[in-house]
Amino acid sequence: MSSRMLDVKDLAVSYGMITAVKGVSFNLDEGEIVALIGANGAGKSTILRTISGLERAKSGSIQFLGKELTKMPAHKIVEAGIAHVPEGRRVFPRLTVKENLMLGANIVKERSIIQQRLERTYLTFPRLKERQAQLAGTLSGGEQQMLALGRALMTGGKLMLLDEPSMGLAPIIVEDIFRIIKEINEAGTSILLIEQNAFLALQTASRAYVLETGLISIEGKSSDLLKDDRVRESYLGA
Amino acid sequence: MSTLMQFLVYGLQLGSVYALLALGYTMVYGIVGMINFAHGDFLMIGALGTFFLAQAFSSFAVNGTYSGLIVALILFTAMVGTGLIGVGVEAIAYKPLRNRPKMSALITAVGVSMFLENFPRALPFIGPSPRSFPMLFPTKRFQIQGVMISTTQIIMIVLSLVFMFILYNVVNRTKIGSQMRACSMDKDAAQLMGININRVISITFFIGAALAAASGIFYASIYPQVDVYMGGWLGTKSFIAAVIGGIGDIRGAMLGGFIMGITEILATSVNSNLGYAIGFVILILILLFKPAGIMGKLTIDKV
Amino acid sequence: MSILEIKNLSIEFGGLKAVDDFNLSLEEGEIIAIIGPNGAGKTTIFNMLTGIYAPTKGSIELNGESLLGLKPYQFAQKGIARTFQNIRLFAASTVIDNVKMAYTHQCKESFFECIFRTPKMVEEERKIDERAMDLLKAFDLESKADILAKNLPYGAQRRLEIVRALMLEPKILLLDEPVAGMITTELDDMAKMVRELRDKLGLTVILIEHHMNFVMPIADRIKVLNFGETIAEGSADEVQNNPDVIAAYLGGGYKNVITNA
């Protein structure tokens, strides 16, 4: 029985007057891939941003490997082992591809480890190696998504938060990226995944939570959710 | 010819003041993305602070000048002190506005500038009147082929180049430098790389304010008069200098500063009213042809 | 005669051939899809078709008139309207103002009529308002007319971008990934909408999209791009079974991963 890695309890987050997340509890075990699915504006990204310290929780707790994250500054959370691939890629536009990747390894001190990770990243994304000297801002959307993933790989986190990694990507790349996600997972990184394409999400994750306007409405094993009528109607369109 | 060379010396002397001040503008703009209109006032704080430090140390003075060690101590204290004030200003007045519209921070900076000028002005022991700045170290003058140069001028010009060189390498070659550049583009993403952006921004303000203090000390050494308003106009001009060079670029700030100083002196030699405006004319001309300044690169938003 | 004639359209960015000899002849009322891997040059084609980038080579003719050298706003005024891959609404303005803003060119109020608010100007304003409301109603947005665009749900923002483009009374509509980030149910609504645009308004549409179950059913023709070059062209069926397209774009697992949804 694998151990609990992330434990979110009664998390609520608001932006000024708007409460985007209204008391959400979920968890993730070491080695797992867990998906969060839900419509636009349901609060999925907000949850990830709060886990990685970019937003502050109004109430509730986030335990990661026994540490409480809600009061921890974002850069410490990275050091604690969480890598977040944010929505909309957020690569550093005026740095080159390589400089972006190197920043991913910002918290790593040993040169050899950095080099090793860089090689692994290039192996995973040959396109990035090809474009290593190009300014990231001029990459196409898909290329930027690869870079954002690559950059997160460079941090070497134990838990990776992925915010819509398939958004705007070609089917073959989506396939690739999900294959890579599984590889990354198999290599020992746990993954919390947000994905619009519910089918894809449920195929990849072992468990999933369905979020509706800031609250979790359905949760369970992916295989069960794939058969769930409510899920099928609203998210699988079948 | 020797007159021209003489003017060049004066231009470099003034230019080094602008350049040092411009470095701070460029750093803060480059990294935090704000035009810190209170930056010129750090120059004033440095100069005024040095004035009071020199008074405090006056028992060490011999014939009105100080030994090298004491001077170094005074300058170091003034720079560090001003640097810390810079950090404090950022923490109190700018940090809460970091995710707000740019202009809010800019207006706050105007308020901060008013405060920094008028608070000492209101204090009874400082007040509004100009004071004469002490001669910290004896200056020697000598002539080379009809051109007068003083040791103070040489020290100023050399030191400002040294500062720039160090800063350039820090930003482009060190880890903190790459963290600074990351912060400049996307603060959220920078945090996700494990960068402590508060620390990076504090360091940026510290360096900027400390360099402003240095330029204030230089300025007061050649024009030995200090008052609480001295930073305003110098600040505006140095900011223009930074933009001429390409704001956000360290070498550009230096280049802009010297261009500003030299053209100002040369234009004054044509007509005293021109000197005062030449920097602005140059600025417009340069921006029309190089919209991001001499060294600046304009980034294209991908549609 | 075709409405839009694109010949040998090419552009380079510092040696990189982003689009190479792209040709397209568009009939009125057609729906054309451009697909291809990321970075293939699809958005770049849109940028050239709207004057944002100047092509290094090639020609663009709308109803026989060359559009080369025009400014972006002139492309729009000639009748090419678009939406953006990353939504670009007038976020701080209301929904209806977003739509009215696209009517600047056709609107006939003079400056002095405006600042003195003459009866004629008020009458014109009322007409624009009605027009905009009609469009919003058609796209199910009329109840949102007076809220700020940035407060709309994502899917509604995408729709609003289309409504805004329609206010221009375009001949050709370019849609750049109209269903990116939408959930499956929203996807179907959008497909219906695009069809109606063609059927009811007779619009000609070019769309870029990576969601194959959106593209395949509605596109009359599909062009496939890779590294700036056209590698395939034809009906949905032809393209889907083209081995080059599968290798470069669709991938082996395409059928079972995507269409199952």
Added chain:
Amino acid sequence: MKPLIRKLLPILGVVALYYLIMYLKSIKVMNPYHIQVLMFAGVNIMMTISLNIVNGFTGQFCIGHAGFMSLGAYGASIVTTMIFGGFSVAPNLRIPVFLLGLLAGGLVAGAVGLLIGIPTLKLKGDYLAIVTLAFGEIVRATLRLIEPIGAARGMIGIPPYTNFAWVLFFVVLTLIVARNFIYSKHGRACIAIRDNEIAADAMGINTTKYKIISFVFAAFIAGVAGGLYAHIMSFIQPDTFSFVKSSDLLVYLYAGGTGSLTGSVLGGLLLTVLPEALRTFGNLVNWRIVIYAVTLVIIMLYRPLGLCGGKELPLLKINRKHLYEKSIFSKKSVHPSETPN
């Protein structure tokens, strides 16, 4: 009937305000010095509205707006003082000469706005801001060079034609005209540019043209305000219109709240009156600018979008629904969303 009342009420309000102030003056609650402070506030309100049109509604950062004010001040003063002889103008000609002067001030500022707008408005964001700063300083430097108008020493002996009534009149006129501008095709085009220039361009809006229109329009208003100012002060000098003045104007605008005319009125009024009011607290005199600065910083920290933060008094808005009310001019009509179908 309702629209008629809505149209007349504000006008009645303004007239009432005028008589209230005159009454307060006659019973010595207010003295001419207070009135003068209000006149400066009025000029500042006009300047702030003008700046708001460019910065707040078109999103083009102009931080050298005092340049336009100085052009207006000098333009108007040259007409009234140098061409028509200032104090020696026959009493019945004073008002026409004054108005002619203001018009000249506005036109000079507007024309220069056009001249510099064409090349510079292509620049984006901060760079445009910086160029406008430079523009303001170059205007100042140029005025300092012209001996016939007193060079750097300034122009003296300008007849004090501006009185409270004129200021009030022009402030109200500016508000009306600015409001009408904003709620028209021109205003919408400007706001579109502010919100997203690339999209505005793609929606067929000739962005350069509308930027220039807004710039010239604002410059004209600033010119008129400058003319009014000169005829209150009776003395003008290039250095009055330095970057410090421009940044004061920015402060009024952003403390009041951009994109809101109410904010411009509030910002211009409050921040002109505050430092003057502090002057009257004898022992605070030295601290008045400190207090002003702290107030400003606090406003910005607690209301980063300014006091009015994009909100507008209904009076200064034109509601879309009004288009469908029975107006006093035309006979129409009912709002389409209210027609059952």
Added chain:
Amino acid sequence: AETGKTLKIGVVSPISGSAALAGKYIVNGVKLLENELNAAGGVMNNGVLYPIEFVYEDNEAKEDITTNVYQKLIYQDEVIGIVGPDMSKCILAAGTIAQSAGCPAIGTFTTNVAVTQIGDYLFRACFIDPFQGQVAATFAWGEGYKTAAVLYNNADAYSKGLYEAFVQSYEALGGKIVETQAYSGADVKDYNVQLTKIAAAKPECVFMPNLLNEVPLQIQQARANGITVPLIGGDSWDTPEVAQVAGAENIKGSVYISAFSPDNPDPIAQKFVNDFKTAYNGDVPNSNAVLAYEAGAMLVEAIKNAKTVDRAGVRDALAQIQGLALPSGIVTVGEDRNPIKGAAILQYNDQGVATFLKNVNP
């Protein structure tokens, strides 16, 4: 005696800002008068004793602030007359306001001719620049300086007017101006370019009719540029700080024209000097202090003699002042509302202390 209503007198001076050093002397000078009046209980006019209240305002040596302050004094404090400011440029800006309000205003040290030409409500307590320029030119010529150079501030009416007056007189005497250099703006601290050119012209003396805060830097930079000849200044030099900042080494031998010398043996002058010293722990009064005192005294005298104790009456009485004995001499207000007064020439010794050279009377 019967007591009338309290009369207010406005005092405008640069309490802060670039001329704050002068402002201190001005306020102190007027305060001396205020003390005298307080002791007397006020001013007696026609058997009625009018208490006097002074309202001090800071104009920061700026034109626009002077205008504001004039407005405030005239309309809010309803003063009967205004003393100050000291600078021509400031009163030139604000004078229109006093004139159109009909409130008498006496510039303390406003030497530019145009000041009293604004209108009949404007007066001054000092000599005018054409006279001062002539004194300076005559002195220079008398010392045997055949050539001169000038550095002046084109942004200041006083500086420009005095420069023109000097040149006119000097050339009339046969002197030659070999170089004229100007600068403008209060923010200028670098005069090196101008001084380099002046040095190259090798004049026998340099005339620098510039402002208090500018002069010390100019003296320093002149010496650094190798100008060793005597420097000649105008009334603005009359503050001890000028020499302190410039450095005794640099300023020694230089000469300036002043309205007053504390070495003046006249008993009234000496009484004033002593009173001032006692009141302000040993500070020696300068021309700013004396003229401010005298402007106040003129106003008080006018109140005493006024037919009607109101602004118009005081104005008329001011215009008629004759033979009023004041520290700097006997004052008679002339036709153009300018007093007829003499000048003193002072020279800096090796310690940088200004010492009396001679008096020149018109």
